[in-house]
Amino acid sequence: MFHLFHSLADFSRSHCLSICAWLVPANLLTSAVILGLVGWRGLGNLVRVAVGVSSLWAGLMVLHVLSWFTIGVVQVPTFVLCGLAIVCLGINAWAIAQPAHLQHCLRWLVLAAIAVGSRRLYPRLDSEEGV
Template sequence: MFDLNTLAEFSRANCVTICTFLVPANLLVTILTMVLTALRRPSHQIWQSAAIASFFASVMILHVYTWFMIGVVMAPTYILMSLAISCLVTNLIAILFHRRYANSPSFSNNA
């Protein structure tokens, strides 16, 4: 059986390592999504980048929730939660922007 309590304990015990990976990964892949959108790359590339970024952001949200479960309410938990939510929203906006303006003449015209 899958034990969520053991997974939550693992998450809290390895917090520094998890955050050391997730914070830069979230930022880099979200920036990649924005760059791909600005460079007018094909939608599948933007969707792939946004999916990876959203996965990392979701893992960070779950990691922060393990701290909320035991009552740790400090500035780092809110900062990490804000970062993850910001990355999710940014990726969603990039997808919507690309979807809305990909077929417009001013977006696809390089002049």
């Protein structure tokens, strides 16, 4: 069994660029899909499937990073990748545990972004008129 883990860890480290080139966009895309589904009141079963797929990618990312930690490689990219996986797993857990709260927070963020954007596009006219 240890030989299998050792072989998989060597494979993971040998093909690091290819693995990261696949896992990073997969994590970001599936987490964005989850946020979109929850934001638009997606079906519960569809959200669960998306969370399962997203958790798979995040779990593989954690295992990939652990293969580097086992040989003593402690660098910024390993922490960034581990952080990305933890954020994705956090979004997954939030979408399953409290989808209504996540939906409320997403609506607040969208409204805040619209408010900030409208202030930049349409500055107050009364400041130009001297009122």
